Amino acid sequence: MKISVITFLLAILPSLLLAQTTISGTVMDNKGMPVFGANVYLEGAYDGSTTEANGNFSFETTETGTQVLIISYVSFEPFKFVEDVTKMKNLKITLREDVNSLETVTISAGSFSAGDNSRISVLKPLDIVTTASALGDFVGALQTLPGTTTVAEDGRLFVRGGDAGETQIFIDGIRVFTPYSPTTNNVPTRGRYSPFLFDGITFSTGGYSAEYGQALSSVLLLNTIDESTQEKTDIAIMSVGAGLGHTEKWEKNSLSVNASYINLAPYIALLPDRNDWQKPFETASGEAVFRQKIGDGLLKVYGAFDTSDFELTQDDINQPDGTRFMLNNQNFYTNASYSEMLNKGWTIFGGGSYTYGKTKVGIDDANIKDVENSAHFKLKLKKRFSNRFKMNFGAEQFVTDFNENYDDPNVDANLGFNNNISAAFTEADIIFSRKLALKLGVRGEYSELFSEFTISPRISFAYKTGKSSQLSLAYGDFFQQPESEVLKFTNSLEAQHTQHYIMNYQYSANNRIFRAEIYRKQYTNLVTYNDEFPDVNTTFLNNGDGYAQGLDLFWRDNNSIKNVDYWVSYSYLDTERKYRNYPIKAMPNFANTHNLSVVAKYWINDWKSQIGFSYQYGSGRTYTDLNEPGFLQKKTKGYNSLSLNWAYLISQQKILYASINNVFAFKNVNGYQYANTADANGNFARRELLPAADQFFFVGLFWTISDDGKDNQLDNL
Amino acid sequence: MQNVVTYLMIFFTALIMQGQTDSAVNAAAEPTKYQQGMRKAFQLWQENKSWEAANVFERIAAAEPDNWLPPYYVAQINVINSFTEKDGTKLKAQLDKAQNFINDATAISKDNPDLLVLQAQLYTAWIVFDGQQYGMTYSPKASELYGKALGLAPNNPRIILAKAEWDMGGAKYFGQSIEPYCKDIQRAIELFATFKPAGEFYPTYGEERAKQIQAESCK
Numbered sequence: 001m002k003i004s005v006i007t008f009l010l011a012i013l014p015s016l017l018l019a020q021t022t023i024s025g026t027v028m029d030n031k032g033m034p035v036f037g038a039n040v041y042l043e044g045a046y047d048g049s050t051t052e053a054n055g056n057f058s059f060e061t062t063e064t065g066t067q068v069l070i071i072s073y074v075s076f077e078p079f080k081f082v083e084d085v086t087k088m089k090n091l092k093i094t095l096r097e098d099v100n101s102l103e104t105v106t107i108s109a110g111s112f113s114a115g116d117n118s119r120i121s122v123l124k125p126l127d128i129v130t131t132a133s134a135l136g137d138f139v140g141a142l143q144t145l146p147g148t149t150t151v152a153e154d155g156r157l158f159v160r161g162g163d164a165g166e167t168q169i170f171i172d173g174i175r176v177f178t179p180y181s182p183t184t185n186n187v188p189t190r191g192r193y194s195p196f197l198f199d200g201i202t203f204s205t206g207g208y209s210a211e212y213g214q215a216l217s218s219v220l221l222l223n224t225i226d227e228s229t230q231e232k233t234d235i236a237i238m239s240v241g242a243g244l245g246h247t248e249k250w251e252k253n254s255l256s257v258n259a260s261y262i263n264l265a266p267y268i269a270l271l272p273d274r275n276d277w278q279k280p281f282e283t284a285s286g287e288a289v290f291r292q293k294i295g296d297g298l299l300k301v302y303g304a305f306d307t308s309d310f311e312l313t314q315d316d317i318n319q320p321d322g323t324r325f326m327l328n329n330q331n332f333y334t335n336a337s338y339s340e341m342l343n344k345g346w347t348i349f350g351g352g353s354y355t356y357g358k359t360k361v362g363i364d365d366a367n368i369k370d371v372e373n374s375a376h377f378k379l380k381l382k383k384r385f386s387n388r389f390k391m392n393f394g395a396e397q398f399v400t401d402f403n404e405n406y407d408d409p410n411v412d413a414n415l416g417f418n419n420n421i422s423a424a425f426t427e428a429d430i431i432f433s434r435k436l437a438l439k440l441g442v443r444g445e446y447s448e449l450f451s452e453f454t455i456s457p458r459i460s461f462a463y464k465t466g467k468s469s470q471l472s473l474a475y476g477d478f479f480q481q482p483e484s485e486v487l488k489f490t491n492s493l494e495a496q497h498t499q500h501y502i503m504n505y506q507y508s509a510n511n512r513i514f515r516a517e518i519y520r521k522q523y524t525n526l527v528t529y530n531d532e533f534p535d536v537n538t539t540f541l542n543n544g545d546g547y548a549q550g551l552d553l554f555w556r557d558n559n560s561i562k563n564v565d566y567w568v569s570y571s572y573l574d575t576e577r578k579y580r581n582y583p584i585k586a587m588p589n590f591a592n593t594h595n596l597s598v599v600a601k602y603w604i605n606d607w608k609s610q611i612g613f614s615y616q617y618g619s620g621r622t623y624t625d626l627n628e629p630g631f632l633q634k635k636t637k638g639y640n641s642l643s644l645n646w647a648y649l650i651s652q653q654k655i656l657y658a659s660i661n662n663v664f665a666f667k668n669v670n671g672y673q674y675a676n677t678a679d680a681n682g683n684f685a686r687r688e689l690l691p692a693a694d695q696f697f698f699v700g701l702f703w704t705i706s707d708d709g710k711d712n713q714l715d716n717l
Numbered sequence: 718m719q720n721v722v723t724y725l726m727i728f729f730t731a732l733i734m735q736g737q738t739d740s741a742v743n744a745a746a747e748p749t750k751y752q753q754g755m756r757k758a759f760q761l762w763q764e765n766k767s768w769e770a771a772n773v774f775e776r777i778a779a780a781e782p783d784n785w786l787p788p789y790y791v792a793q794i795n796v797i798n799s800f801t802e803k804d805g806t807k808l809k810a811q812l813d814k815a816q817n818f819i820n821d822a823t824a825i826s827k828d829n830p831d832l833l834v835l836q837a838q839l840y841t842a843w844i845v846f847d848g849q850q851y852g853m854t855y856s857p858k859a860s861e862l863y864g865k866a867l868g869l870a871p872n873n874p875r876i877i878l879a880k881a882e883w884d885m886g887g888a889k890y891f892g893q894s895i896e897p898y899c900k901d902i903q904r905a906i907e908l909f910a911t912f913k914p915a916g917e918f919y920p921t922y923g924e925e926r927a928k929q930i931q932a933e934s935c936k
Contacts, residue, residue: 039772041779046754048776050769072775075810100813199854511847608891651891 024058025091038073109472110207132614133643144597146552146569147205150618155188161548161575162217177374207474210441232706253292273693283308297340345384366408468509511558526579546577566600586632594619626684785826792818830866837862874908875923899935
């Protein structure tokens, strides 16, 4: 009571001495509806008011002359009005919606986001590591998304009828040249990089930004963590090896190192598989991330080294004793990037990567030694003109030097090539309103090897159809050089080419997401050749072509069933192509018509456990039956696998984790190998191509030691 | 996982402003515009008109570019109101606004334990909203902020309380002893008895909350 009397007196007193001006008006939103609760005030003065339910405001001020009137309200852009106070009467003010809001349309055609940064995340960071079938491999988790084909024996990403080489992987915007660990033909590979180094993942199955090139079908963008959270040590003891990680943090910089050793010898001794291993798979790897803040800039340096070694004998229908296969690989990758916010809305980003890969492969009597040195440099400038208009400009250079030595009792050959590609791109992001957004880009590339210049326009567009739904369209042209298997024999070719047409519908509300996407992808200029196995005498041409079209559906629901989070993906794919040595257009053997994934996670609070379930179905893949006329004319039976996992929190810092892949031991056949020669009856004998093992078991204990005793490795699983 | 984190966080209750206006009427001298404005804001807040109070704090913040308290309170009101907000769009707008004001306040007053705790509370609001999505990233960040704040102000009862309450949530879930945190809370209560805010309108909340936790959890 006392306060208000004093306040009243104090408020009245100066008014007796000074002239007062009344400022008044109405605040509306862009639909003409009154805004209730907006803050209206003169900048730098204390005078102001809050709008009423009808949007009206009125207050008195002793300020005179030209002043700045500010109107601010959550989820609208602040409004500034400069005028003489005496003219600030009966103002009609319309606020502009803030397009940074969650309600703003986002361009979703073709891409899936995972992580905190995206507005609508299809996958959350933890999903990468708690999906039952993924075994901690980020690529494995992405294979539960629509648009991917289950090629169980391979393990790489096959997107919308494209082969694995059509997907490129980038870390912090910089290309990774050798993303997968090498393996043998019936054991799936894994991504080389540990998922817990990344906090944002964008997986695009088509129509992606002009910033990315040299990918016909898809890009996978991984962003490393900007800032480590705390000092800690991670220890992992697993049935297949061990891992050790440590993070050290200082005022302006931090360093994380991680080492792991995997040896499958004990596992294979206990549970022999279909391969006859002379030297079971063994790999040692180390990774480090260093981050340094420099003023307003951030420098990140990432390095990874790994070495793998194994030797085995595999069944072969043409060789009664089987085929010997040995592999020894060393891979080093480093990536450094620097980004800084400059003045006036400019941001600069510069980065580079260098890859050194050395592989020795022995197949029966032949020894093949490959050495690849590759580098990528990129410089990008971003200008933010306003929340509604942004532009990107950039230039980049790819350098690859590849050498191969092939040695068998009859031949000793040296092959190799240098492939340099220069590229420049620019892209504009325009947000017209919360309902309508457009991205326009163009990319030019020059290949020194082919003396060829290509230009790729990209455009995408999004329109909000309702409060929680939107429609996106995308179109783009994409070029990619042929792979090193071809370039080592010839350089008189052109880039291969695709065009993507995508239409996407997305509904997202209350922790439920539904996406439907139809697409058409047109392939031209695919490389063809006339021999069964290409060599220096082979004729290579760019006269292959093909198409892929289909429908992808995705549904995720985290809301309807208590403690259960699940998603379902379905893809329908229709594709044919003529490439390599295909005599006719056919569906390639890495594609199939139907793919279904169901992933569910159930949290049992009383047990402090999360149980995960994952089911994958892929309809049959094509193979050529030599006993009947035709090419890739038959299909295998469908692929089925159901996997389970269990994570138990022993304490805040100790987690016990177990998983079984293919619980019901479905016998999956990936294809058939036919004999080179027919038997006495004119029949070609055949052999089933089976996975090395039908099932896989994994047990691990993950233990984190940190000062505050809180952090754990849930994110590493 | 979502539930682990939610569980950890559920013990955390938004800390309500209290007792600010007690010291308001002792100024014999004529109050400055700043004092008038701040008093008016606290009065509105006490009358449960928190958004109007936030508007007043925002106006003061615009007029007092060198004082971290007005932006601190704008952010605090937005954070507290976010704990009960179920609409993701509104939540993001409020927390973005809070974050902007925390950034403003931090630019004025670096290494301020009250701002660090408020930042940790902002992260907690995200975690409470969607633990599965935000828990993994923000939970260790919040832990670190509490640790840093306590390092800067080891004898500030409000900081001791905030960290103890956060840690207690985790310990309870895993069935571990909460004894050490009860000791911290007892210590906070003792320190509250003699706590003097650094100046007029500085944060003073926490004593009631400490006693409440002690009564509920540390018998």
